[in-house]
Amino acid sequence: MTPKQPLLQLEKITKNYGAIEALKGISFTIGKGEVVALLGDNGAGKSTLVKIIAGGLAATSGRMLFEGREFAAATPAEAKAAGIETVYQDLSLCTNVDVVANFFMGREIVKRYFGIPVLQERAMEAAVAKAMADAGTRIPSLRTKVEHLSGGQRQAIELNRFVHWGGRLVLLDEPFAALGVEQTRRGLEMIKRVAAQGIGVVVITHIMPQAFQVADRIVVIRQGIVAGDVETSKTSPDEVVRMITGESFAGAGPAGTQTGLEA
Ligand SMILES: Nc1ncnc2c1ncn2[C@@H]1O[C@H](COP(=O)(O)OP(=O)(O)O)[C@@H](O)[C@H]1O
Ligand SMILES: [Mg+2]
Structure with a gap:
């Protein structure tokens, strides 16, 4: 796979909610035309990160570069004007x-x-x-x-x-939660077609097969840090589960078993 040109670069993003450090220095890059699956346990910080990118929340520290220029949207409207948008199923349609x-x-x-x-x-x-x-x-x-x-x-x-x-970068937070099998399949196909036009896609999902079907790269967040950033073709569901849980490689079960996350 040829390396993609950077679309959005995150550099040491932190977010504190009072005493809670929800994000502790997140750095990774989303390429043009790249689908990144963002995975992590409940409370890992995925939604917080997506909100910061889309202008719904201000980071405590760190910076973002969008198409090479420093970027921080104060509101979702500002992010949208720059071409960054969260697509929430249903919510934005009349x-x-x-x-x-x-x-x-x-x-x-x-x-x-x-x-x-x-x-x-x-x-x-x-x-x-x-x-x-x-x-x-x-x-x-x-x-x-x-x-x-x-x-x-x-x-x-x-x-x-x-x-x-x-649009340049679309963020999807659990986009298939309410969809059936066939609709989900079409949704995944659609994401690939969107990315093929050079658009960046970040998709939060907890369903491992979906991540492997659609994503070029998998980024795992665990307790506010990046616990893994790997090309999908170079990892396995088992390895990703270990990144999510923080379980060490030694002593883990045989590949493809006991993850509880594979549908
Ligand atoms: N508005 C908030 N106020 C205080 N704490 C929050 C708020 N939103 C999220 N958190 C905390 O920040 C952490 C990350 O949450 P979140 O980004 O929603 O995780 P995820 O989407 O990965 O489940 C959690 O510990 C959560 O309880
Ligand atoms: Mg969430």
């Missing part, structure tokens, strides 16, 4: 309007006729249709209200919208 309206929410195409603004519905629908087709997403009608769509379809809409508006 369910009572259709797919096109959601895609163009706040960025509608408007033309003025004799001073009167008119929404360019056909142009917007065509743009959404193209974005969906490019991503291989099939939705029966783009005029369907989002409330009638499945969780997987909603996720696809959000990801397509992110790509369409120039």
Whole structure:
């Protein structure tokens, strides 16, 4: 595999919540077009880190370089403007309007006729249709209200919208928690297609096979430190579990057994 150009570099990020040191100096790099699976036990600090990257939380110390320049978003809107966004299943869509309206929410195409603004519905629908087709997403009608769509379809809409508006780095925190097997498979495929366009993807998951299916690299956080940063092709579920738990290599069971995490 050719090394990827750095997209986001994290350098010694720390975060204290009062006396709790949630992050104790996190350093790793997300490459352009790279899918990084972020793994770790409950309370390891994954969500805290993702929030810091996406502007939802300020780091206590450390710095980030985004496309080579120092970067710190004070708000999620600021991160979004820079092309960094967390995609939460469902949460950012308006369910009572259709797919096109959601895609163009706040960025509608408007033309003025004799001073009167008119929404360019056909142009917007065509743009959404193209974005969906490019991503291989099939939705029966783009005029369907989002409330009638499945969780997987909603996720696809959000990801397509992110790509369409120039997204550079997408953060996904347990994106498949509420999805079925087939929807999850499509979601994983979609993540790969998004990354193939040069976008960076960080996906938090506790489901080991998903991490191995989708990620180029696995980063393990344990008690606020990076306990492992490995190419997926050069590790095994067993080794990753040991990184997560901190169990030493000696005395661990035979490969592929007793992890409790392999579905
Ligand atoms: N708002 C908060 N206030 C105080 N402590 C917090 C807060 N959010 C998270 N923590 C603590 O920080 C640590 C990391 O939490 P979190 O980032 O949610 O871990 P993860 O997502 O890996 O489960 C935990 O010890 C958690 O209890
Ligand atoms: Mg979490």
